[in-house]
Amino acid sequence: MGLLTALFFAAMLLNFPLIGGTTAHLLGGASIGLILGPFAGCISVTIILVLQALLFGDGGLTTLGANVLNMGIIGVFIPCVLFFVMNKLFKPKANGTLYAMIFISAFVGDVFAAIAAGTELGLSAPTFQYGLSIAVPVMALNHSIIGVAEGIVTIVLIGTLLKLRPDVLEKSPILSKLPFFQNKTEPKEE
């Protein structure tokens, strides 16, 4: 788990270009949550946030609690819960449905984390200069673009792992519930 946290820490430094010459990086909550599970994922993201604050001054100590809530809890648990519910409802057998579920989980996780951050910033008014009516839509809109990118990257990541190392994902508390793994393990149990 420590090594995978280090990998995701390094992965968060990988930028991709956005519109207008700006760049963005992955939040990684959906990938970490779906692969490691929500509880281990939450700890993993928290460690990344603490190290980012201490080593790079990014995020800071006084905002660490808010960052952990937004990215470590909301950003990890929402994709996991959504994926779990969709898996129960749709029981995906084709890759298309599975990829759509991964995309929705990652996208919604990113947007909800951004909405939570926007709400916290908006509630900090007048110390923070923009109120709820500005902070929430701006954060949601901005991160919906990042959410699309995060969704695509998460699909490719999990899709590739499913093809090359399905045994790794079989140990995941969330992805192991997929019918693909359930059908495969049932005969062994009998």
Next chain:
Amino acid sequence: MKVPQSLRDLVEGAESLVYIEDLSGKKGLMQTINPLAKLVAITSMIVISLFISSLSYLALICLVPLILALTSRIPMEHFLSRTALIPTFAAVISLPVLFLTSGQPVFAANIGALNLTVTMEGLTRFLVFTVRVWFCVSSLTLLILSTGFDKMLKLLSSLKVPPVIVQLFSLTYRYFFVSVHEAQSVLIAKEARTYVNKKTINLQSLKDLGSILAALFIRTYERSERVYLAMKARGFEIENSNKLTMPALRIRDVFFASSLIIAFSLLALL
């Protein structure tokens, strides 16, 4: 050969981490203070600074990390450059407050149909926010530069943080360098073989990023299995892995922390 931006970011991140270890070994004022006293003092300074709203007092407290950095033999050029990025970002996002805050005008400009007026109140809010961000970032940077990561882990352990969490911090920090090195190799290989339009977002670049992450994930997973087995073979037990103790607090450590906390508290109350 043009180095890709993402690669540059990775290298810069790793280099800054290596520099931490070098500076924490120097013989300066902050390096001789007990890490617990430093942590308490700097955390208190950061929290109390949130209650100081006078610009002149904020400017005054900014001298504290600068003086401490100088007495700790931290190169000023490196310290200032390292602490400049986040406050610059904070200044950019708070720029609109200059024009949106009502009050006494100090500067006005007409750009086409747009009438921009900077007010004294807006300027004060802008400066208070930016200066406070710089103070917080520089204080935290001072703590890390003068302590080093190894002593920070010992401090966590002595503060009764669960060994599993301390071990996770330790492994993440150590293997961050390995992950960066692997990511560099993959990125250089990709750059050498493909043309990528870096100006705009496109589906192919996102697919590439996903594939790179998957390749790195598999390599990391396989390495983690090897490392874990090697650790177990050498008798590793998580419960016994972090039996680290910190040196006891001395009078000078208590004096250092308490004098800073009292001075900052008085400034906040004024």
